[in-house]
Amino acid sequence: MNEQQKYFWEGVRAEVPLLIGVFPFGMIYGALAIDAGLSDVAAQMMSSTVFAGSAQFITAQLVKDSTPGFVIVLTIAVVNLRHMLYSASLAPYLASVSTRWKMLLSYLLTDEAYAPSIIQYENEGVKPFSHWFLFGAGAALWIIWQVSTALGIFLGAAIPDSWSLDFALPLTFIAMVVPVLKNRPSVAAALSAGCVALAAGSLPYKLGLIVAALVGIAIGIFLEKRMNATPDEKPSIHALRESLDE
Amino acid sequence: MNIWLVMLVGGLITFGMRFSLIYAFGKLHIPETMRKALHYVPPAVLSAIVFPELFIRSGRVDVSLDNHRLLAGLFAVIVAWASRNTLVTILAGMLALFIVQTVLK
Numbered sequence: 001m002n003e004q005q006k007y008f009w010e011g012v013r014a015e016v017p018l019l020i021g022v023f024p025f026g027m028i029y030g031a032l033a034i035d036a037g038l039s040d041v042a043a044q045m046m047s048s049t050v051f052a053g054s055a056q057f058i059t060a061q062l063v064k065d066s067t068p069g070f071v072i073v074l075t076i077a078v079v080n081l082r083h084m085l086y087s088a089s090l091a092p093y094l095a096s097v098s099t100r101w102k103m104l105l106s107y108l109l110t111d112e113a114y115a116p117s118i119i120q121y122e123n124e125g126v127k128p129f130s131h132w133f134l135f136g137a138g139a140a141l142w143i144i145w146q147v148s149t150a151l152g153i154f155l156g157a158a159i160p161d162s163w164s165l166d167f168a169l170p171l172t173f174i175a176m177v178v179p180v181l182k183n184r185p186s187v188a189a190a191l192s193a194g195c196v197a198l199a200a201g202s203l204p205y206k207l208g209l210i211v212a213a214l215v216g217i218a219i220g221i222f223l224e225k226r227m228n229a230t231p232d233e234k235p236s237i238h239a240l241r242e243s244l245d246e
Numbered sequence: 247m248n249i250w251l252v253m254l255v256g257g258l259i260t261f262g263m264r265f266s267l268i269y270a271f272g273k274l275h276i277p278e279t280m281r282k283a284l285h286y287v288p289p290a291v292l293s294a295i296v297f298p299e300l301f302i303r304s305g306r307v308d309v310s311l312d313n314h315r316l317l318a319g320l321f322a323v324i325v326a327w328a329s330r331n332t333l334v335t336i337l338a339g340m341l342a343l344f345i346v347q348t349v350l351k
Contacts, residue, residue: 016333017332017333017336018332020333020336021336038249042249042250042253045250045253046253046256046257048257049253049254049256049257050253050256050257050260051257051260052260055256055260059252059253059256063249069248069249069251069252072252072256073252073255073256073259076256076259076260077256077259077260077263080259080260080263081263082291083260083263083264084263084264084266084267085287085291086264086287087263087264087265087266087267087268088267088287089287089288090268091267091268091270091271092271094268094271095271099269102265102268102269103265105268106261106264106265106268106269107261107264107265109264109268111295115288115292118287118288119288122285167315167318167339167340167343168336168339168340170295170296170299170300170315170319171319171322171335171336171339171340172332172335172336173292173295173296173299174296174319174322174323174326174335174339175322175326175331175332175335175336176288176292176332177288177289177292177293177296178323178326178327178330178335179326179330180288180289180292181289185286186285186286186289187289189286189289189290189293190289190290190292190293191293192290193289193290193291193293193294193297194293194294194296194297195297196294197293197294197295197297197298198297198298198301198302198307201298201302208294208298209291209294209295212290212293212294212297213287213290213291213294214290215290216286216289216290216291216293216294217283217286217287217290218283220283220285220286220289220290221279221282221283221286224282
């Protein structure tokens with residue numbers, strides 16, 4: 001196996017646990033889209049053009065409510081604003097790949113492909129073929145998203161609610177976020193973002209998520225700077241903790 | 247605007263956002279504070295998605311024992327911390343939700 005294949009399959013493997021959460025989500029989307037009045041072809045097509053779970057759910061709802069097209073498009077733009085954060089976050093690691101690769105990887109850049117890939121990059125840094133990891137994760141997700149959408153369209157609303165399979169999605173995010181809470185600033189960033197997301201949940205267009213993320217990031221930076229600015233307080237314990245954390 | 251056009255334009259906008267800063271990175275200098283900020287994107291964004299999923303039931307924050315997803319989610323946090331394994335965390339969380347739903351019915 002060459003280096004490209006090695007990274008590709010590592011990406012696929014890292015994506016597998018997330019796929020367990022994504023699969024029922026895709027099926028539910030397919031079923032809901034049909035229920036909202038989208039045709040089979042339209043529901044399936046949205047999974048390949050927009051390719052973003054929450055935006056697709058909201059679009060289905062808006063179509064059901066006979067919302068004008070330009071409002072739907074605007075809503076998709078706002079809900080997907082967070083992808084600019086992902087784009088900025090991955091940009092330094094993808095600086096050296098070709099524009100074609102950047103386009104392909106951008107198309108595949110979802111929440112679920114971003115999460116394992118950023119962790120991979122933060123742990124291992126940039127290697128010559130490490131973008132194949134993101135490609136593997138994104139491609140695996142793309143295929144599963146298309147297949148699960150199709151299944152959802154055909155099986156319709158036959159999935160019983162009592163299965164609660166949709167809960168697998170937040171569980172996968174929990175599994176991703178806990179290991180990155182390596183120090184106090186990152187814990188504070190996570191807790192503050194979560195609390196703001198709760199407080200700002202009533203903001204329209206999922207803007208609460210954006211506001212919460214920005215607050216969490218700001219608090220993380222602030223604490224990091226303050227910790228660095230006061231090294232004289234119990235320096236030995238701090239140094240020891242930091243070295244243990246690494 | 248018909249539904250096909252909505253999907254096409256919606257798709258292009260989504261792609262544009264995903265592509266924007268990856269493409270512009272070579273042309274724009276990202277300051278040190280920005281780099282530091284990006285380090286906190288994963289914990290902040292993931293928590294901002296997870297908290298409402300766990301705490302909000304029927305449009306309101308619910309911290310009672312009736313909120314089965316919160317209980318199962320907190321258990322999953324402990325399992326995630328102890329195991330550092332995604333699959334184990336999901337299975338434990340799903341099992342916890344099933345048990346909580348059965349016991350606290």
